[in-house]
Amino acid sequence: MIKALAVKAHSYVILADGKIPDPTRDAPDKLTSKVNTVLGLLAWVGTAAGVAGVLITGAMMAISMRRGEGSEHMGRLGMVLGGCVLVATAGPVVTFVFG
Template sequence: MRSMLGRTTYLADVFQPTKGAPPELDSSVSKVLGFIAWVGTAAGVVGILAVGTMMAVSVKRGEGSEHMGKLAMVLGGCVLVATAGPIIRFLFA
């Protein structure tokens, strides 16, 4: 049986994919991911400023509000945006 399989000829070559993306796709994806990372970073900065502003207004009015939870959510989003690229690079490299 083994010798029979060794003599088999194929009508078409079997496609063997190479590791990594094509260069033109790789550069385009890198540009898009870089843009998304900058937008995420800017959104994080705006979020921190918004939470800080809400905290200042609440203190000025004499109200007690739960802003630390909102700040933690914004900072968690910032950490996610900052680590998304290295995590994906680690998983797919």
Template structure:
């Protein structure tokens, strides 16, 4: 009886997965940067108009999404 768990998945399976994960990581990084720029611009405009803390929830949401996107890749690599 042969155990394949110790050897890991074959390279023809992990190669395309790594390629897709790399592309998703770049897209998530670009989306995070764009999200921060958009929220920052909204915050600058609202402060200029005299409004205060209304965009802090949006900033927290974007930063939370960036953390999730940044940690998803290493978790999947650990599992594979």
């Protein structure tokens, strides 16, 4: 039995015989379709929550301006928009890392 030595070079694992391993994905189709359905639903809910958050924050800012109060809602708006960015980039980041 020949033991292969692994050498890490330029972020590729090269075995002692010079071949680069290429593993196959063997996840069941039923499981991946269900996971994709759940992730798609969560992305839709996250996007809807982001839109609702922007609308609610905008309404609160308008009411505060009408009353003549300060605009402390900019921090809240920034947090809502930051959450929207996280929801929007979660899918592409996971695809890049695991795809």
